[in-house]
Every structure is written in C-alpha cells, then in structure tokens.
Amino acid sequence: MVPSGPAPFRQPALHAAAGQPLVCLYVLDDETPGDWAMGGASRWLAASQPDRAGRKAESQGRHADPAPRQGGGNRAAIAEETGAESVTWNRCYEPFAVARDTAIKKVLTGSGITVESFKGTMLHEPWEIRTKGGHPFRVFTPFWNAMRQMAEIEKPHQAPHRMHFHDDVQSDRLADWHLLPAKPDWAKGFDWTPGEEQARTALYDFLDHIAGYKQARDRPDQDGTSWLSPHLHWGEISPRQIWHAVRARPQNEGAETFLKELGWREFCAQLLYHNPDLPTRPLDERFRKFPWRRSEKDLCAWQRGMTGIPIVDAGMRQLWQTGWMHNRVRMIVASLLIKHLGIHWRRGQEWFWDTLVDADLGSNAANWQWVAGCGADAAPFFRIFNPVLQGEKFDPKGDYVRRFVPELAGLSDRHIHKPWTAPTPPADYPAPIVDLGEGRARALDAFQAIKRPA
Numbered sequence: 001m002v003p004s005g006p007a008p009f010r011q012p013a014l015h016a017a018a019g020q021p022l023v024c025l026y027v028l029d030d031e032t033p034g035d036w037a038m039g040g041a042s043r044w045l046a047a048s049q050p051d052r053a054g055r056k057a058e059s060q061g062r063h064a065d066p067a068p069r070q071g072g073g074n075r076a077a078i079a080e081e082t083g084a085e086s087v088t089w090n091r092c093y094e095p096f097a098v099a100r101d102t103a104i105k106k107v108l109t110g111s112g113i114t115v116e117s118f119k120g121t122m123l124h125e126p127w128e129i130r131t132k133g134g135h136p137f138r139v140f141t142p143f144w145n146a147m148r149q150m151a152e153i154e155k156p157h158q159a160p161h162r163m164h165f166h167d168d169v170q171s172d173r174l175a176d177w178h179l180l181p182a183k184p185d186w187a188k189g190f191d192w193t194p195g196e197e198q199a200r201t202a203l204y205d206f207l208d209h210i211a212g213y214k215q216a217r218d219r220p221d222q223d224g225t226s227w228l229s230p231h232l233h234w235g236e237i238s239p240r241q242i243w244h245a246v247r248a249r250p251q252n253e254g255a256e257t258f259l260k261e262l263g264w265r266e267f268c269a270q271l272l273y274h275n276p277d278l279p280t281r282p283l284d285e286r287f288r289k290f291p292w293r294r295s296e297k298d299l300c301a302w303q304r305g306m307t308g309i310p311i312v313d314a315g316m317r318q319l320w321q322t323g324w325m326h327n328r329v330r331m332i333v334a335s336l337l338i339k340h341l342g343i344h345w346r347r348g349q350e351w352f353w354d355t356l357v358d359a360d361l362g363s364n365a366a367n368w369q370w371v372a373g374c375g376a377d378a379a380p381f382f383r384i385f386n387p388v389l390q391g392e393k394f395d396p397k398g399d400y401v402r403r404f405v406p407e408l409a410g411l412s413d414r415h416i417h418k419p420w421t422a423p424t425p426p427a428d429y430p431a432p433i434v435d436l437g438e439g440r441a442r443a444l445d446a447f448q449a450i451k452r453p454a
C-alpha cells in the first residue's frame with residue numbers, strides 16, 4: 001500500500017529552483033542525431049502523459065528550435081522571454097543529450113544566466129564508479145560490488161512547501177505536435193497509465209511481494225516484476241525513491257536481487273556514456289565481420305509475432321499490444337532473432353526502440369549486445385536459448401502464450417510450446433519459420449567464421 005503523507009520528491013532540479021516563480025519546460029527535441037529520435041511508443045507516452053494521469057499539465061511545451069545545439073534552443077529563448085535569472089535541469093546522459101546540454105549551458109552562461117544541472121535519474125553519475133586502475137567497468141559483478149561499497153545513496157528531498165509558477169509563458173499545444181500514431185493507430189490497445197501517482201502505486205504494490213522476486217522475476221505468466229521501467233525512464237519516479245523505499249523494508253533475497261537490477265540499469269548507462277557508439281558498434285570487435293543474414297520476410301514475421309514459435313510470438317505480440325515485454329521473454333525473442341534467424345542485433349534493437357514504452361538508449365543497446373554475445377560481460381554467443389525449453393520452464397502451463405496467442409488457447413499444456421507436435425495443429429497458426437536445430441547449427445558455424453584468424 002502506498003504510505004500516506006507527502007511523497008519524497010523526485011526532482012532535484014525543481015527542488016533547487018523552488019522558491020522563485022517557476023517556468024517548467026518540456027522540450028520536444030526531434031533533431032536528435034543518428035536514428036535515435038523518440039520512437040513511436042515514446043511519442044505516444046509523451047502525448048498521453050497529462051491527460052492520462054488526470055493531472056493538469058504544469059509544464060510548458062515547446063518544440064525544439066531547428067538549431068538547438070548552436071543557439072541554445074528554447075531554454076535560452078524562454079529564459080530571455082521571462083527574464084529568468086537561473087535555469088536548472090536534471091542531467092541526461094545519452095551522447096547527443098550531453099552534447100546538446102553542454103552547448104546550451106555555454107550559451108546561457110554567456111548571457112549571464114546561472115545554470116545548474118543535477119543528478120536526478122541515476123543513483124550514481126556514470127563517471128563515478130571506476131576500477132582500481134581508474135577505468136570504467138566492463139564486467140557487471142565487480143561494478144556492482146564497487147557500487148555496493150560506495151557511500152549509501154542520498155535520500156530523496158522532501159517536497160518544497162510551496163511552488164509558484166510563472167503563468168505568462170506561451171506554450172505550444174500538445175495536439176499540434178502530432179505525437180500519436182496514425183495509420184495504423186497501433187497504440188490504441190496500450191493499457192499503460194503514465195504518471196507519478198501510478199509510479200508510486202506500482203512501487204508499493206510491488207514491495208508487498210518483493211520477497212519472492214528472485215524466483216518470480218523469470219515468470220512471464222506471473223506478475224512478478226515491478227513494471228517500473230517506463231516510469232524510471234521518464235523520470236516519473238527516481239531511482240533514489242525506489243532504493244530507499246526498498247531499504248526501508250525488511251531486507252531479504254528478493255530485495256537484494258531487485259536492487260541489483262537497478263545496478264544493471266546503472267551499468268548500462270555507464271557503458272553508453274563511456275562507449276557513445278554502443279547502439280551501433282559491437283564492443284567485441286570480432287563481431288564487426290559477423291556474416292549476418294538479411295531477410296525482410298523473417299524480420300517481419302518476428303516483428304508481427306508470426307514466427308510459429310509460441311513464446312516468441314507471445315512476447316512480440318505483448319510488445320505490439322501493450323508497449324512492454326517481460327525481461328525473460330525479451331531475452332528469448334532477441335536470441336531467436338540473432339541466433340536462429342541470424343539477423344543483425346541492430347534490427348531488433350531498432351524495433352524495440354520504436355515500440356517499447358521504456359525504450360532507453362543505454363539499456364536497450366547494452367542488452368541487445370549482451371544477448372548477441374558481443375557486448376560487455378555478455379553471455380557467450382554459443383549459449384543459444386532453445387525457445388521451446390525456455391517456454392516450458394518459465395511458462396509451464398502456457399498461460400502467457402494463451403493470453404497473447406489466442407489461436408493456441410485450445411492446445412494442451414504438453415503441446416502449447418510446440419504446436420507442430422499436436423495431433424491437430426491449429427490451422428490458423430504458422431508452422432515455425434526456422435527449424436530450431438538447423439538455425440542453431442547455422443549460428444554456430446557463423447560464429448566459427450569470426451573466430452578464425454583473418
């Protein structure tokens with residue numbers, strides 16, 4: 001249950017500015033370099049936030065001007081419009097965001113405006129945790145050990161007594177940003193509720209059963225994880241709030257495992273910070289010459305949840321229908337795409353980027369590289385998930401598959417993860433697009449090719 005009383009405050013930048021008349025600014029930056037402008041699900045979330053959370057939008061929206069990197073963008077324009085003396089924000093760590101914010105800081109400071117940025121979205125700055133030799137970590141366990149040995153995480157602030165807002169600033173109309181998908185409106189089935197209140201509810205619902213997290217977290221047929229990733233990504237809750245809420249409860253195996261997952265989030269962010277081309281370039285250089293297959297047909301079957309492999313199709317349909325996918329299933333679908341189908345991990349990463357409501361550059365890239373075996377601390381390439389065995393182990397009664405693949409609902413538990421073995425396989429469900437044994441053998445051959453010296 002959510003505790004009564006004021007919530008710990010999640011916004012250090014806002015906290016620092018409270019006391020003066022505030023202009024809260026949301027800048028839609030569509031000029032992101034590379035292919036990393038907000039994906040479709042992220043745009044849906046940005047559009048849905050104020051209405052869906054049932055709250056008055058207190059922030060002013062502005063479309064980023066065409067040259068924010070040179071000109072200082074809207075933050076500078078609005079600072080001038082309102083005569084602001086100071087500008088504060090919570091730091092972002094994506095390479096393009098660092099470049100943008102550094103440039104804006106320079107412009108504002110040059111105009112005599114005080115600028116301060118804060119650590120709001122991470123537990124530690126990505127440059128804080130280093131090996132004894134002073135290098136960024138590439139392996140998770142020593143990173144986590146070092147993180148646990150650091151001073152206890154700062155507590156979140158208490159909410160300021162009062163905040164008053166400068167109400168004389170012109171905002172763009174959210175509707176004019178055309179963020180919602182059309183043709184098709186594939187987000188119409190999303191049952192995701194964004195917002196701060198929902199984030200706190202999710203946290204405290206989860207804390208009531210955190211003790212069983214270690215086992216339940218791998219079961220897509222159960223509600224065993226926190227569902228906090230989109231809230232975290234969008235800053236609707238801070239990791240400091242989560243950390244201290246967990247630490248305030250009895251400590252057990254479940255709680256420690258969960259804190260470790262927050263550690264993975266930090267690990268991924270610092271990998272991206274120190275390797276800005278993480279989304280495009282394998283950390284293991286050998287994989288640059290991996291003989292990837294090109295097959296639009298197979299990629300499309302994977303995206304649409306029509307591979308004929310039930311656990312994979314259930315995951316891909318969960319993603320399309322809800323904007324989210326269970327972590328165990330993310331690993332299974334990624335493994336099938338990369339290994340059995342031999343398709344480049346970047347194609348999968350791009351699809352996730354477009355369709356996940358928690359799409360996050362660091363976590364997405366680091367995890368795709370991890371599954372592909374080319375990332376930091378990655379699972380070795382030759383360890384190839386068998387999706388049938390994974391389904392039988394983690395969705396033993398097939399409840400998850402039945403929920404998202406209704407064509408298979410009538411099959412027995414014995415056949416649900418391998419419908420092709422049923423006496424009468426459902427006529428409206430495809431046969432597997434790949435023979436799992438052959439796909440595996442082909443993947444191992446391809447891997448041998450990059451292991452041979454040139």
Ligand SMILES: Cc1cc2nc3c(=O)[nH]c(=O)nc-3n(C[C@H](O)[C@H](O)[C@H](O)COP(=O)(O)OP(=O)(O)OC[C@H]3O[C@@H](n4cnc5c(N)ncnc54)[C@H](O)[C@@H]3O)c2cc1C
Nearest residue numbers: 225226227228229261262265327330358359360363364367
């Ligand atoms: C191929 C692939 C792509 C992924 N892409 C993303 C992504 O774009 N954005 C994203 O937030 N997560 C991503 N993940 C990690 C993970 O799947 C999600 O964070 C998790 O499923 C979110 O659900 P939850 O909040 O219920 O997780 P919980 O199990 O409740 O975990 C709590 C929090 O820990 C963090 N976390 C958990 N697992 C991981 C992990 N493996 N890596 C990094 N952080 C983790 C998340 O912030 C999560 O909210 C990806 C994983 C894979 C295998």
